[in-house]
Amino acid sequence: MASTLATVRSFNRTVTQRLGVLNEKYLGRAAPLVESRLLFEVGTHGVLVRDLRARMALDSGFLSRLLRALEAKRLVRTTRPPAGDARTRLVQLTVKGRRELRRIDGLSDALAKSLVSPLSKYQADRLVTAMGEVDRLLHASAVxxxxxxxxxxxxxxxxxxxxxxxxxxxxxxxxxxxxxxxxxxxxxxxxxxxxxxxxxxxxxxxxxxxxxxxxxxxxxxxxxxxxxxxxxxxxxxxxxxxxxxxxxxxxxxxxxxxxxxxxxxxxxxxxxxxxxxxxxxxxxxxxxxxxxxxxxxxxxxx
Amino acid sequence: MASTLATVRSFNRTVTQRLGVLNEKYLGRAAPLVESRLLFEVGTHGVLVRDLRARMALDSGFLSRLLRALEAKRLVRTTRPPAGDARTRLVQLTVKGRRELRRIDGLSDALAKSLVSPLSKYQADRLVTAMGEVDRLLHASAVxxxxxxxxxxxxxxxxxxxxxxxxxxxxxxxxxxxxxxxxxxxxxxxxxxxxxxxxxxxxxxxxxxxxxxxxxxxxxxxxxxxxxxxxxxxxxxxxxxxxxxxxxxxxxxxxxxxxxxxxxxxxxxxxxxxxxxxxxxxxxxxxxxxxxxxxxxxxxxx
DNA sequence: CAATATATCTGACTATAGTCAGGGAATGGC
DNA sequence: GCCATTCCCTGACTATAGTCAGATATATTG
Known part of the structure; x- marks a missing residue:
């Protein structure tokens, strides 16, 4: 078996290249990639801007600007939260934003399918199992x-x-x-x-x-x-x-x-x-x- | 078990985020990320510009400019290939470029270590095994x-x-x-x-x-x-x-x-x-x- | 040999993804 | 009630990663 570091490095290269290209192709078409990810993170329930910043690790100025851009496209609205800290702002999807999110969801599914569908059922199962394992352990390693x-x-x-x-x-x-x-x-x-x-x-x-x-x-x-x-x-x-x-x-x-x-x-x-x-x-x-x-x-x- | 698509989507998100941040942190410090990747692809033996373009899927103008930038830093030199198609150009690392590549190699190893080292030996082995499997099957799916x-x-x-x-x-x-x-x-x-x-x-x-x-x-x-x-x-x-x-x-x-x-x-x-x-x-x-x-x-x- | 294609390059331009400084409003700790 | 801090915002600026339209030299094909 190859060494640990070689395997991790190869994984890094392969995955960055492959997913980078696919994300760009599927999700980066209509809007810039960050906007799509942002819309996804806002989700159907809405989030506080503060939590968005923590989760996406974005500069607060940059995030503000992105939100203004999405607002200009009438995809989200930001309001004062109904209760709690009045400094924070709540971001929610508009009806149009929800529609756009569904579209992005569809594209994400298409991306996922494009990764799995060239494989036989047996290989696809192995890939998905290994992906789940990597996902879990990467989370563990990032704790x-x-x-x-x-x-x-x-x-x-x-x-x-x-x-x-x-x-x-x-x-x-x-x-x-x-x-x-x-x-x-x-x-x-x-x-x-x-x-x-x-x-x-x-x-x-x-x-x-x-x-x-x-x-x-x-x-x-x-x-x-x-x-x-x-x-x-x-x-x-x-x-x-x-x-x-x-x-x-x-x-x-x-x-x-x-x-x-x-x-x-x-x-x-x-x-x-x-x-x-x-x-x-x-x-x-x-x-x-x-x-x-x-x-x-x-x-x-x- | 979660559905195939959900697992693949989650994997995509986790890995893109985590590796994106780490690559930026480790390899994107000194030079822009593309330049580091380019240097890596040129490798110790040198490559034809044509092959570089195929492997990295870059616009030919963009690649040219990147090569000029690396040449300006005295990291690579491009020459007429000693034999074969005289339209192509051969890119090779200079001595300084080789030194820089070794540095990047060290950073890549550090990146890999940072992913694995928070885990116990048992978990690390599982992660590396799963990464190898994903790597192989992603290659297979991209065939x-x-x-x-x-x-x-x-x-x-x-x-x-x-x-x-x-x-x-x-x-x-x-x-x-x-x-x-x-x-x-x-x-x-x-x-x-x-x-x-x-x-x-x-x-x-x-x-x-x-x-x-x-x-x-x-x-x-x-x-x-x-x-x-x-x-x-x-x-x-x-x-x-x-x-x-x-x-x-x-x-x-x-x-x-x-x-x-x-x-x-x-x-x-x-x-x-x-x-x-x-x-x-x-x-x-x-x-x-x-x-x-x-x-x-x-x-x-x- | 002419026509066509390929490989690389330059110039001009654009899109994406930020960074940084600082300001106003609200909050929490004392 | 004061003061430091937090949250979000705007303005100004920069870096990265491209795209696209040719130009030039060399190869390939008939």
Missing amino acids: EITETAAAGPEAQWCLKRYYDELAVRFPDGFRRPARTIATTREFAPPTGRFLVAQSLGNPVGCGALRHLGEGVGEIKRMWVLPELRGTGISRRLLAAIEHSARDLKVRTIRLDTNDSLVEALQLYRSSGYHEIARYNDNPYAQHWFEKDLDVPAATMRS | EITETAAAGPEAQWCLKRYYDELAVRFPDGFRRPARTIATTREFAPPTGRFLVAQSLGNPVGCGALRHLGEGVGEIKRMWVLPELRGTGISRRLLAAIEHSARDLKVRTIRLDTNDSLVEALQLYRSSGYHEIARYNDNPYAQHWFEKDLDVPAATMRS
Whole structure:
């Protein structure tokens, strides 16, 4: 087999060339490519300009100008958001914009078909499977873990997904805890941390640490986007939380979890956590774990 | 699993965004991206401007200007080729250009590392494997089969690789046949055909048809680039040759092959060819096949 | 040898994709 | 309530990546 670097470099060249040409051919025909991508990112529901900028990583002046151009073509309108931060602006598609988006969707499908259709069914399946794998792992490799406020938009987005998932997976359901100032504060410095994993501009996971007692911290709210599970993100989140814990002079980390969260159980067991007796009265917990941070972490990497 | 089109579209978006940013960051720093790619394509051995244009699919005026820019920076020099077509020009790297290429190589490696290094060894292996698969299958999907002259540069390139491979694989070696006007002509219209498969500007396979007798054609020179075997290209080449054969009113196709060419044997057997008695005195052949083109082709696709 | 085609080049022009500085309005932290 | 910061905007400017119409020299074909 060719070396890792040679394979990645060849992939980079092939894909950049092939997709570059095809995107230009299919999507860059009617409008400049950025405008098409922008229209796509705005989507049917609309977005805040701020989120657009984060996701597309564009200069704010440039983005403004692009929006003005799309407005001039009557494809989008920007309004003050009905609630919330009055500095931000909400971009939405007009009726004409929605029509244009459908057209772009059709072109995107045609592009995708043109990649797959020359192949036999067997080869096409292999290509699509490999593309899915590359997609997932590129997202995983682009993950950046940052400390944020639990009340921030990325954190709240993750938490909503987290709670929704618990409600589905716990056998007896799950009642989302009330968001009080106290619960927000416990995951904030100086005694706590809230970490969010982001990839290509989107939140894809979270995890939090709070103070339990002298030298003892507790991990809460560990969650990873289901589509990206199995790519090592939770392991990196866990390592990042443990790193924060050391900063906070935590020597022992505890956590509890539910029987139904099998990936989590597997993660903790393989990351040096050992099961201990019940240490709290969490009605949703059936397992309690502990890890001593002083112990050299020998079993942490798979 | 998500639908084919959705997966391909997501792949397109993720990869375009991620690689776009990284290429810009790593390779687009010192010089514009095209110049770096151009330098890479020129490579240590030099190329004809014509081949550069084919491979990079650039406007000839634009390419000229890029070459002038690189010449102004003393990175390349263009000269009359020592032999052959005096209209063409040969581009070669200067000493300084070679140094710059090494620098770009280093940056490409750094880019590749940055994609892989955040992942665990296990995930990295999976990513690299999937990238290799996508690379191969994208090449396969981009294949275009065209009729050319057997004396043309693409055909000759393929034939050289073909003969070299036979010399290695045949147990008793292989002596390349002399290229006479007669052998070149037999694969040309009106009674023969020479087909070349090209992908992203490079030849990746060939196959030829010649006249054997009344209503009988013979397939010769079937070859596919080893790196791309197993992606269905040979099957498409074979189908294209059969299509040409029908044009030429050929009703029966014959071919011979060597014991050691196991992929070829497998290909012919699974494409409706059945083994027949020796019909020629080819010293390198141990198997002779025949297919009747009038028979509806039921077993042609895998 | 004439006619046609090919390979490269130059000049003139355009489209796309930005960057950067700075300003007005709203917000959050103290 | 002040001050720094954030969000979005405009104006001015630049870099990159082309396109297109010829001109010139060489090859190829009949």
